[in-house]
Amino acid sequence: MPETASAPSSSSPPASPAPTLPELFVAFALIALCGFGGVLAWSRRMLVEERRWMTAPEFDDAYALCQFLPGPNVVNLSVVFGRRIRGLPGAAVALVGLIGPPFLVVTLIGFAYARLGETAALQRMLAGIAAAAAGLVLGTCAKMARPLRKDRLGLLVVLMTFASVGVMRGPIYAALAGLVPLSTAIAWVRR
Amino acid sequence: MKDGALTALAGYFAMMSLLAIGGANSAVPEMQRVAVEVEHWMSARQFADTFAIAQLTPGPNVIIVTLIGYHVAGLPGALVATFAMCGPTCVFAFYVGHAWERFKDAPWRAAVQAGLLPISIGLIAASAFVVASAAAHNLAAVAVVLGTALLTHATRLNPLWIFAVAALLGLAGLI
Numbered sequence: 001m002p003e004t005a006s007a008p009s010s011s012s013p014p015a016s017p018a019p020t021l022p023e024l025f026v027a028f029a030l031i032a033l034c035g036f037g038g039v040l041a042w043s044r045r046m047l048v049e050e051r052r053w054m055t056a057p058e059f060d061d062a063y064a065l066c067q068f069l070p071g072p073n074v075v076n077l078s079v080v081f082g083r084r085i086r087g088l089p090g091a092a093v094a095l096v097g098l099i100g101p102p103f104l105v106v107t108l109i110g111f112a113y114a115r116l117g118e119t120a121a122l123q124r125m126l127a128g129i130a131a132a133a134a135g136l137v138l139g140t141c142a143k144m145a146r147p148l149r150k151d152r153l154g155l156l157v158v159l160m161t162f163a164s165v166g167v168m169r170g171p172i173y174a175a176l177a178g179l180v181p182l183s184t185a186i187a188w189v190r191r
Numbered sequence: 192m193k194d195g196a197l198t199a200l201a202g203y204f205a206m207m208s209l210l211a212i213g214g215a216n217s218a219v220p221e222m223q224r225v226a227v228e229v230e231h232w233m234s235a236r237q238f239a240d241t242f243a244i245a246q247l248t249p250g251p252n253v254i255i256v257t258l259i260g261y262h263v264a265g266l267p268g269a270l271v272a273t274f275a276m277c278g279p280t281c282v283f284a285f286y287v288g289h290a291w292e293r294f295k296d297a298p299w300r301a302a303v304q305a306g307l308l309p310i311s312i313g314l315i316a317a318s319a320f321v322v323a324s325a326a327a328h329n330l331a332a333v334a335v336v337l338g339t340a341l342l343t344h345a346t347r348l349n350p351l352w353i354f355a356v357a358a359l360l361g362l363a364g365l366i
Contacts, residue, residue, distance in 0.1 A: 066284070109248060128365075130326040131323075
């Protein structure tokens with residue numbers, strides 16, 4: 001990873017002893033609450049650079065695994081990391097730290113939206129933010145697709161997934177039941 | 192009625208938990224399909240609002256399910272939706288993630304991993320399309336969608352700044 005190679009502190013081995021359960025909770029709560037629009041960057045900064053609980057290659061390995069596992073990536077990361085450090089209690093504490101505080105914040109917002117959501121001024125602001133939020137996902141998607149630029153078969157799978165789920169609005173399980181075996185078979189043949 | 196809603200929330204999100212290849216945002220088209228088209232829990236505009244609020248709130252993207260759950264059945268709904276979306280994948284990560292590491296160099300694992308990549312990109316693209324088609328209802332909104340996408344793609348600008356500008360443009364009645 002070029003960006004980590006330029007930061008000497010992140011490639012040195014972890015200097016800190018294994019965190020206690022409260023330390024684990026606080027670290028993941030901070031990751032959650034600082035992570036506007038993407039928690040990955042913050043989890044890396046916290047676990048590798050600030051707390052030094054993981055080396056950069058360890059983090060990259062763990063994250064690659066969590067991206068591959070189904071479901072929310074950072075949620076998986078908290079479980080995999082917490083387990084590695086303190087077993088089942090570690091996994092549970094890291095998970096609650098990551099989900100608990102945002103859960104409280106977002107429930108309060110949900111409460112407010114239920115009462116004020118139809119206010120004209122708020123509606124107008126949300127219309128603006130919704131457009132930006134859509135753009136954010138689009139930009140992230142373009143970033144993710146960069147490695148596939150010259151991979152025609154890969155792009156075909158992207159297009160088929162997009163068309164069946166995004167345009168034709170089919171249920172996700174039906175689309176994946178066909179596309180996952182197809183895409184894996186393509187990758188196997190080209191290996 | 193309310194018990195039925197809680198059961199439905201639990202069932203749908205537990206299923207999505209294991210099918211969201213590439214992260215929580217990959218399941219957004221399915222969430223929209225279920226919440227708006229199948230169960231009629233909310234209007235398309237309310238779903239777009241919910242998505243916007245979730246992106247604006249600190250924390251992992253998965254908390255959009257907390258908001259949907261709250262909208263459907265209050266606090267119990269928020270809890271059920273959050274547990275259902277996180278539970279199965281966490282159990283999976285806890286047990287399978289460990290074993291999976293041992294096959295790190297196996298060719299079949301590399302094939303599965305390579306095969307899932309374009310699918311996750313396709314799902315995220317579908318998410319972008321679904322939320323953009325709800326949000327882009329005039330030219331100014333289309334410009335904000337594309338402008339934000341360009342800034343996200345080309346710079347490392349904190350999205351909060353973009354959200355602030357977009358909120359002001361909306362407040363001014365331009366979007």
